[in-house]
Amino acid sequence: MAEFLDNSFKPLAFALFLLITALTLAISVYFSRRVRTAGHYYVAGGGVKWFVNGIAFAGDYLSAASFLGVAGMIAFSGFDGFMYGIGFLAGWIVALFLIAEPLRVMGKYTFADALVHKFKSKRVRLAAAISTLVVSVFYLIPQMVGAGTIVQPLIGLDYAWGVVLVGGVVILITATAGMVSTTWVQFIKGLLLLIAALGLTIAVLILSGFGPLEFITHFLENGASNPSTGLFAHSGDVFLAPGIKFTNPLDYASLALALILGTAALPHILIRYYTVPKPSDARKSTVVAIIAIGAFYIMTLFLGLGANYFAGQGEFLIRDSNLSAPTLANFAGGEVFFAIISSIAFATILGTVSGLIMAAAGAIAHDLYTEILGKKTNEKSALRVSKLTAVGVGVVAILLGIMAEGMNVAFLVGLAFAIAASANIPALICTLFWKGATEKGIVAGIFTGLVLSIVLIAISPTMMVDPFFSLNNPGIVSIPAGFAVTIGVSLLDKKKQEVTNTQA
Amino acid sequence: MNHRILLPTNGSLPALVATKEAVRMAKEKGGTLVILNVVEQDPAMYLEQVSEDVGLRGGTGVDGVIFAQALASEAGVKTEIMVREGAVTGEIIRAAEEAQVSMIVMGSSNPRGLAGLYLGNVAEAVTKKAKVSVFIIKPTDEEIEIALKLAKTPLPTPEENALRSIIHSRKFMVGLGLFSIYGVLYTVFTVLGTFGRDIMATRVAGLNVGLIMGMTVILLAIVMALSFNYYAVRVEKEGQ
Numbered sequence: 001m002a003e004f005l006d007n008s009f010k011p012l013a014f015a016l017f018l019l020i021t022a023l024t025l026a027i028s029v030y031f032s033r034r035v036r037t038a039g040h041y042y043v044a045g046g047g048v049k050w051f052v053n054g055i056a057f058a059g060d061y062l063s064a065a066s067f068l069g070v071a072g073m074i075a076f077s078g079f080d081g082f083m084y085g086i087g088f089l090a091g092w093i094v095a096l097f098l099i100a101e102p103l104r105v106m107g108k109y110t111f112a113d114a115l116v117h118k119f120k121s122k123r124v125r126l127a128a129a130i131s132t133l134v135v136s137v138f139y140l141i142p143q144m145v146g147a148g149t150i151v152q153p154l155i156g157l158d159y160a161w162g163v164v165l166v167g168g169v170v171i172l173i174t175a176t177a178g179m180v181s182t183t184w185v186q187f188i189k190g191l192l193l194l195i196a197a198l199g200l201t202i203a204v205l206i207l208s209g210f211g212p213l214e215f216i217t218h219f220l221e222n223g224a225s226n227p228s229t230g231l232f233a234h235s236g237d238v239f240l241a242p243g244i245k246f247t248n249p250l251d252y253a254s255l256a257l258a259l260i261l262g263t264a265a266l267p268h269i270l271i272r273y274y275t276v277p278k279p280s281d282a283r284k285s286t287v288v289a290i291i292a293i294g295a296f297y298i299m300t301l302f303l304g305l306g307a308n309y310f311a312g313q314g315e316f317l318i319r320d321s322n323l324s325a326p327t328l329a330n331f332a333g334g335e336v337f338f339a340i341i342s343s344i345a346f347a348t349i350l351g352t353v354s355g356l357i358m359a360a361a362g363a364i365a366h367d368l369y370t371e372i373l374g375k376k377t378n379e380k381s382a383l384r385v386s387k388l389t390a391v392g393v394g395v396v397a398i399l400l401g402i403m404a405e406g407m408n409v410a411f412l413v414g415l416a417f418a419i420a421a422s423a424n425i426p427a428l429i430c431t432l433f434w435k436g437a438t439e440k441g442i443v444a445g446i447f448t449g450l451v452l453s454i455v456l457i458a459i460s461p462t463m464m465v466d467p468f469f470s471l472n473n474p475g476i477v478s479i480p481a482g483f484a485v486t487i488g489v490s491l492l493d494k495k496k497q498e499v500t501n502t503q504a
Numbered sequence: 505m506n507h508r509i510l511l512p513t514n515g516s517l518p519a520l521v522a523t524k525e526a527v528r529m530a531k532e533k534g535g536t537l538v539i540l541n542v543v544e545q546d547p548a549m550y551l552e553q554v555s556e557d558v559g560l561r562g563g564t565g566v567d568g569v570i571f572a573q574a575l576a577s578e579a580g581v582k583t584e585i586m587v588r589e590g591a592v593t594g595e596i597i598r599a600a601e602e603a604q605v606s607m608i609v610m611g612s613s614n615p616r617g618l619a620g621l622y623l624g625n626v627a628e629a630v631t632k633k634a635k636v637s638v639f640i641i642k643p644t645d646e647e648i649e650i651a652l653k654l655a656k657t658p659l660p661t662p663e664e665n666a667l668r669s670i671i672h673s674r675k676f677m678v679g680l681g682l683f684s685i686y687g688v689l690y691t692v693f694t695v696l697g698t699f700g701r702d703i704m705a706t707r708v709a710g711l712n713v714g715l716i717m718g719m720t721v722i723l724l725a726i727v728m729a730l731s732f733n734y735y736a737v738r739v740e741k742e743g744q
Contacts, residue, residue, distance in 0.1 A: 079704075079714055083697065086721050090690055093725050097683040097732070101676065105666045217710040241705035241714050242697040249698045256694040280740055283733060290729040294722045433671065 004319045005153045005327045005338075013339035014155055020343035024350070025173070027185055050281040052187045054288025059190025061088075061263075061289070062296060063352040064146030067193060067345050069410025070297065071328075072321030073245065074304020075227050075311075076408075078234070080245035080252070081304055084410045085297030087256055091263025091417075092293060096286045099264040102432050104279060112267075112363070118431050119439045127446040129367035131423040132267045134450060136360035137397055138419050139266065142412035143349045143356070144401025149322040149409075150342045150349075163401045166346075170353045171394035189351060192344045194292060197299040200325065200341075203332035204306030212302070216240070219305060225312030228319060232312070245411075251471050255414055258475030262417025265424035267359035303328060321408045353394075360393045361386040407462075414473055415457055422449030422478035426486040434487075438497075441490025449482030507535030510605040512542060512596045512630075515568030518611025520651040521643035523572045526609040527579050529639075536582045538603045539572045542595045543587065571655050577665065593629040600634060609639045675739055682728045689724060693717050 066088065073081030106114055112128035147170070148163035157165065205211070210218055220236035234244065246252040307324040310331055311317055318327050326345070330338035365386035404412060426445045430437040456474035461467040471477070511526040513519040530537045569585060576583045586603065588595040600608055612627040631638045643651070670676055696704050697714070704714030 079718075082715070082718055086693070086718050089722055089725050090686075093683060093686050093728065096729060097679040101679075102667055102670055105670045213710060216715065220707065220710070220712065237705045237707075237712070240712055242701050246697075249701070253694050253698040256690070256697070260690060280736065283736060287729040287733045291726050294726045298719065298722060432667065 004317045005323060005330055007152050007156045009156045010154060010335055010339075013335045013342070016336065016339035017154060017343045017346070020340065021346060021350070024185060024189070024347045027188065050284035051288055052184070053281070053285040055190040055194075055292055056184075056186035057190075057285055057289035058292040058296065059186035059188075059193065059348075060351070060355070061092075061293060062190065062193055062348065063143060063413070064345055064349045065142050065409045065413035066296065066300065067197070067325060067348065068146050068149065068322045069142065069408050069413060071300045071303040071307065072318075072324035073408050073410045074301060075307035075318065075324040076321045077245035078224060078239035078304075078308075079241050080243070081410070082297075082301055083242065083246075083252065083255065084259070084414065085300055087259025087414075088263070089290065089294050089297055090256075090260040092286070092290050094260055095264045096283070096290065099428065099432070100282070100286065101279065104282065112367070115427060115431055115442060119442065121439045123443050124439055125367050127443045128427075129363040131446050131450055132363040133360050133393070134454070135265070135416060135420045135423065136267055136356045136363075137393060137400070138416040139413065140353060140356050140393070140397035141400045141404055142409040142416065143353050144397050145404050145407060145412060146322060146345065146409045147349050148401060148405075149320055150326065150345055153323065153326070154339075154342055159405050160402045163398055166349075167394060167398040167401065170350055171357070171391060171398075173350070173354070186351060189344070189347050190292065193348065194296060196329075196341055196344050197296055197303065199337075200306070200329060200332060201299045201302040204302050204309070204328070207332060208306070208309055215302065215305065215309075219309070224308050227308050227311035227321075227324065228317055230311050230314055230317055246472075248470055248472075250476060251473055254418070254471050254473040254476035257479055258414060258418035258421050258473055261421035261425045261475075261479060265420035265428065266417075267356070267363075267420075320406060357390045357393055361389040364389040411472075415462075418457075418473050418475040418478065419450065419453045421475060422453040422482045423447075424449070425479065426482035429483075430486050430490070434490075436490055436494060437486065438490040438493040440493045441486045441488075444489040445482050445486030448485040449478055452481055453478035507533040508538055508603065508605040508607075509535055510538045510540055510596070510600050510603060510608045511572060512540045512592075512599075512608070512610050513568035513572055514541065515571065516611070517648050517652065518641065518643055519568050520571060520611070520655050521647045522609055522611035522641040523568065523575060524651055524654065525639075525641050527572070527575045527581055529607075529609065530576070530581045531579045535606075536584060537572065537576050538584045538586060538599075538605055539569050539576075540586045540588065540596065540599050540603075541569050542592045542599075543589045575654075592626050593633070596626075596630050597633050600636060605636060607637050607639060608634055609641065611641045611643065675736055678735055679732055682732055686721075686724055686728050689717075689721055693721055 066085070070081055070084045070088070073084055075081070103114055106117065112125070112132055115128050116125045144163050144167050147166035148159050151157055151162035151166050152159055205215060208215060208218075220240055223232055223235045224239040225231060226233035233239075238244065242249075242252050246255070303325050307318060307328045310328065316327055316331050318324050326338055326341050329341040333340075365383075369385050423446050426449060427442045430445070431442065453474045456469050456471070456478060457463065459468040460472050460474065461470065462472050507530070509526050509530050511523060513523055526537060529535075569587075573583055573585070584603065586599050588599060596608070596610075608630060610627055610630065627638070627640045631640065696717070704712065704717070706713045708716060
């Protein structure tokens with residue numbers, strides 16, 4: 001009786017999906033028009049209250065990874081999936097207490113801006129732009145995987161064609177109209193995501209007939225299933241403790257480090273810190289976001305466990321871990337609920353993708369093309385370059401997304417976080433808090449973190465059958481290496497400068 | 505009464521030394537520094553000034569006004585800027601009256617050679633005609649050396665000053681403290697998940713240690729954020 005979510009065209013679900021997506025786009029267009037005619041960016045008016053901005057923060061941050069990936073990882077790997085949620089939230093604490101206020105005070109909202117402002121050097125700008133580009137592409141991969149996965153059961157497309165289709169549509173929208181992800185769109189998205197998660201959590205508890213803590217105790221007592229077979233797979237003690245995904249214990253530590261440092265290093269997150277006029281409002285927004293995101297990850301625990309529980313009960317089977325939450329929705333509320341969950345996930349992907357592509361396009365069009373190559377550009381050619389970049393970056397992400405079929409999106413995001421943290425965090429922390437940082441040190445640190453983390457991923461068990469490097473997540477090696485090189489090269493550089501000074 | 509000091513500067517070496525002194529005096533008395541730059545119209549005068557600089561040490565290439573502004577902002581001294589065109593002495597006297605200063609501080613070179621006399625003459629002329637006290641700095645070689653070094657080292661921009669004051673503020677320290685508490689728990693959680701998996705799997709009250717710690721880390725993040733906000737709001741209210 002237990003079945004996979006079938007890959008067929010579902011007219012009702014698809015119609016609902018189109019409707020909700022169109023509505024999101026319409027709201028976006030409406031607000032961006034209104035902003036333009038009002039003659040000032042929505043940031044300036046101060047009309048956005050900190051609460052709205054805070055939920056919008058959450059809407060920005062909770063990408064496909066959180067909703068599809070973390071819930072799926074919990075359904076298949078138990079505690080190790082929960083770890084992702086904890087780490088994703090921890091990144092916000094770093095942002096709130098260490099990075100956001102100093103960055104805001106400098107009037108900069110991305111790590112690249114802060115670096116360029118301090119060192120005023122082309123090489124730093126080049127390093128920051130390349131890093132922004134690479135991190136954006138790696139963060140785009142899981143979004144593409146998520147998009148392809150959702151479309152499969154919705155219209156019955158092959159995974160690869162799903163990625164091409166959805167990726168293509170998203171790029172088209174971003175490159176032509178440019179989806180302005182205004183605060184209000186992100187607010188609606190964030191709110192919908194929270195409501196959907198709450199609805200699913202309540203449905204899990206009602207349908208299973210357990211209280212929240214009782215539900216977890218039930219797992220500890222009775223063990224967990226393998227959601228793709230519905231058969232008993234792990235005892236409760238194994239399932240709800242680390243070890244199923246992170247067979248190498250150090251992988252757990254590596255991920256923990258990458259996640260807590262990754263958030264502040266992403267190119268598109270801290271920008272929203274500027275959408276409210278006062279620093280105190282920005283801080284309140286962050287607090288609201290932390291509460292919303294924290295609550296969300298506690299709910300994903302129930303979504304993941306719920307998917308595992310009902311698969312074990314023989315209600316359904318899950319083919320791909322990323323489909324855990326949508327499959328659960330289909331079971332709990334039928335095709336309508338499935339369509340709603342899918343379109344919210346899709347809107348989330350759309351928003352994240354457009355933010356990332358814009359960050360990447362900005363890095364290429366402004367930093368590389370205009371500033372470094374020194375091309376005298378008018379607005380028209382700058383726009384053309386940035387659109388070409390958007391398409392180029394999108395195509396690369398689609399190809400890599402097809403290659404990453406079947407991988408859990410939260411896992412993929414964990415890799416993107418590791419790369420971002422390795423390349424950007426040493427540079428950012430040293431620029432903000434250490435006077436001794438030199439231009440050479442920063443550039444060397446960025447490239448070390450970037451290259452090392454990517455090479456380590458390329459020779460990891462994820463990519464190879466016979467891996468040279470035994471950890472799936474490179475963070476524990478590449479982040480300290482980034483710091484060591486930044487500091488070491490800076491100190492050497494300074495010494496050399498002093499020698500030349502005394503000689504002169 | 506508000507103490508106001510007029511500082512005529514053209515970026516010459518004596519003027520740089522005078523700038524340092526004027527900022528120090530303004531800071532001491534909690535006064536305002538009025539920075540005056542008189543743009544010389546007479547080309548002959550300009551030539552004299554250049555040769556004076558060359559004679560002493562070579563041109564400084566320093567914008568006197570920007571230098572004074574940067575020094576003052578670093579010392580936390582309020583500044584006003586005046587730019588005038590015309591004969592130096594007359595403009596200085598007129599500016600002093602308009603800006604209602606209580607004192608004029610200016611540099612004068614050691615009278616070495618003919619060129620050196622020129623600025624000396626300006627200072628002398630100002631002293632004769634001014635209605636307020638005039639403090640004339642005659643810098644020693646050593647003082648010139650120090651001022652030149654100061655002018656050549658890039659001064660921190662206002663953003664960097666703001667950054668430094670944020671990092672050293674009590675609010676940031678409190679945030680750092682809260683973050684440390686969170687960091688310790690997150691580290692324990694990570695170390696146990698890596699090396700103490702048996703401990704994580706130990707059952708407690710229908711759950712296990714790992715789950716309870718995980719939820720605590722999430723809840724602690726929320727509690728930290730709320731208490732930091734509570735503290736920051738109180739500090740901001742006190743500030744007003």
